[in-house]
Amino acid sequence: MAALTREETEALIQEVLEVYPDAAKKDRAKHLAVNDQSLEKSNKCITSNRKSLPGVMTIRGCAYAGSKGVVWGPIKDMIHISHGPVGCGQYSRAGRRNYYVGTTGVNTFGTMNFTSDFQEKDIVFGGDKKLAKIMHEIEELFPLNKGISIQSECPIGLIGDDIEAVAKKANKEINKPVVPVRCEGFRGVSQSLGHHIANDAIRDWVLENRDGDDSFPTTPYDVAVIGDYNIGGDAWSSRTLLEEMGLRVVAQWSGDGTIAEMEKTPKVKLNLIHCYRSMNYIARHMEEKYKIPWIEYNFFGPTKIAESLRKIAALFDETIQANAEKVIARYQAEYEAVIAKYKPRLQGKRVMLYVGGLRPRHVIGAYEDLGMEVVGTGYEFGHNDDYDRTIKEMGNATLIYDDVTGYEFEEFVKRVKPDLIGSGVKEKYIFQKMGVPFRQMHSWDYSGPYHGYDGFAIFARDMDMTLNNPCWKQIKAPWKAAASEQVAVAAGA
Amino acid sequence: MPNVMLKKNADGKLVFYVPKKDLEEVAESVEFDSPEQWGGEVLLSDGSKYYFEPQAQPDFPVTLRAKRVDSGE
Numbered sequence A: 001m002a003a004l005t006r007e008e009t010e011a012l013i014q015e016v017l018e019v020y021p022d023a024a025k026k027d028r029a030k031h032l033a034v035n036d037q038s039l040e041k042s043n044k045c046i047t048s049n050r051k052s053l054p055g056v057m058t059i060r061g062c063a064y065a066g067s068k069g070v071v072w073g074p075i076k077d078m079i080h081i082s083h084g085p086v087g088c089g090q091y092s093r094a095g096r097r098n099y100y101v102g103t104t105g106v107n108t109f110g111t112m113n114f115t116s117d118f119q120e121k122d123i124v125f126g127g128d129k130k131l132a133k134i135m136h137e138i139e140e141l142f143p144l145n146k147g148i149s150i151q152s153e154c155p156i157g158l159i160g161d162d163i164e165a166v167a168k169k170a171n172k173e174i175n176k177p178v179v180p181v182r183c184e185g186f187r188g189v190s191q192s193l194g195h196h197i198a199n200d201a202i203r204d205w206v207l208e209n210r211d212g213d214d215s216f217p218t219t220p221y222d223v224a225v226i227g228d229y230n231i232g233g234d235a236w237s238s239r240t241l242l243e244e245m246g247l248r249v250v251a252q253w254s255g256d257g258t259i260a261e262m263e264k265t266p267k268v269k270l271n272l273i274h275c276y277r278s279m280n281y282i283a284r285h286m287e288e289k290y291k292i293p294w295i296e297y298n299f300f301g302p303t304k305i306a307e308s309l310r311k312i313a314a315l316f317d318e319t320i321q322a323n324a325e326k327v328i329a330r331y332q333a334e335y336e337a338v339i340a341k342y343k344p345r346l347q348g349k350r351v352m353l354y355v356g357g358l359r360p361r362h363v364i365g366a367y368e369d370l371g372m373e374v375v376g377t378g379y380e381f382g383h384n385d386d387y388d389r390t391i392k393e394m395g396n397a398t399l400i401y402d403d404v405t406g407y408e409f410e411e412f413v414k415r416v417k418p419d420l421i422g423s424g425v426k427e428k429y430i431f432q433k434m435g436v437p438f439r440q441m442h443s444w445d446y447s448g449p450y451h452g453y454d455g456f457a458i459f460a461r462d463m464d465m466t467l468n469n470p471c472w473k474q475i476k477a478p479w480k481a482a483a484s485e486q487v488a489v490a491a492g493a
Numbered sequence B: 001m002p003n004v005m006l007k008k009n010a011d012g013k014l015v016f017y018v019p020k021k022d023l024e025e026v027a028e029s030v031e032f033d034s035p036e037q038w039g040g041e042v043l044l045s046d047g048s049k050y051y052f053e054p055q056a057q058p059d060f061p062v063t064l065r066a067k068r069v070d071s072g073e
């Protein structure tokens, strides 16, 4: 199907909005746009980071998900207590596939669920005593933990427990960092505020721990990887590239990360930000307080990887710059072979995305490397600075949708007819049943890594495997397929 | 009176960031821009204007309070 023109796309948005009541229509209209590359600023065309409408299907999470699930959860040597009733933590346990090395339950705790399991009496009488007791239990059962974080669920804010006081007291008693995080689910409009709250907690309770302590030997090539959650091993396939270039990765935030790495981050020379949305706050803080510059980079697909490696190298000396070229050259044969193999199978295919964080814009380059085109994209919980960064990446007249509703997404897909959709597990089965090839792009559909050159090979294979799967030809029931063929024959005659 | 985070970008231009509004803009002009005196009216590339109390040039990046002069609309 040919690409839609600007007018057609605008008409499509109007058509989709038609079913809403007036107030909802007015609100949703602000979140849907046709991309215009000539715009410098996204606030001219799209509104974001606003409360979702009651009654529509939204795909967002809560602030607790942003803090526990995204930012803090992957810090593997700490124990993160989901403070409140058992469900919030249990139903999200290990869902993000943040890989790590270590022995779970002994010195790492990534996939385990710790909760204070609130009952009625804790709501009525307060849970502070229980929380204090839990810390000691943890110390006894898991003595190799390197610290504890308290991730508040909704009830904690509602009943007004003083988790800060409990944390301070426990910190003295167990002599390890104890971090209270006020990330109750009701704060903010999406998980995004949870990221911010989690960043602020790191700023207030972790970053200063080694101020004035110079015992850590530094080098001029120290960097920190920030905002890589090591989903399916992403941070590993990124880190090797940086190390091959001659940089020393001192800290990984927070995939496969440790609290010690976080504490050492203020000593690095440069912060490298992959997921801008969830961790720009702390990078900006470090820039101001410790004068550590930060840059954004993108390790999806060879074009963007080369661009990013050069951009990073430009901030160091000539040895590093020469090394960056060597790294790119070393992998050239490898990624060219990947492109040679898959591009002919994927060329010209059109993709619609709807994900969170950095992916709605970062993966575009990887698809383009395979000759594919992204014709629609949107963020679950992006802000306008994300859309500012997206406008230039997307083609003109393509669709941009913020906090898209289930209904809108389905209607867009019916009309735009993409060859592939990349979104979350809640969308997966709807679109598969509609007969559209689908990849779950939050946790790489149980695959990965997708970052770096190694990841690109897996990315290309996965896209091909999904798109060119013979099952899509079997979607129609045989008798229906036969019937429509007859109609076609009759019409043709 | 928003809190504004100011830094210099690679081209030496002043970058304006207002966290609450996700506003990230390059400053077109700064009224006083010498080591002894810095501040006054700052014009952003989107046309809006902010005012900073004139002061000795701060050590960027830094967070300062600014007054909104006009929205540019």
Ligand code: SF4
Pocket (backbone or CB within 6 Å): A062, A063, A064, A065, A088, A152, A153, A154, A155, A184, A185, A186
């Ligand atoms: S909104 Fe509240 S109750 Fe629901 S998952 Fe988030 S923290 Fe738990």
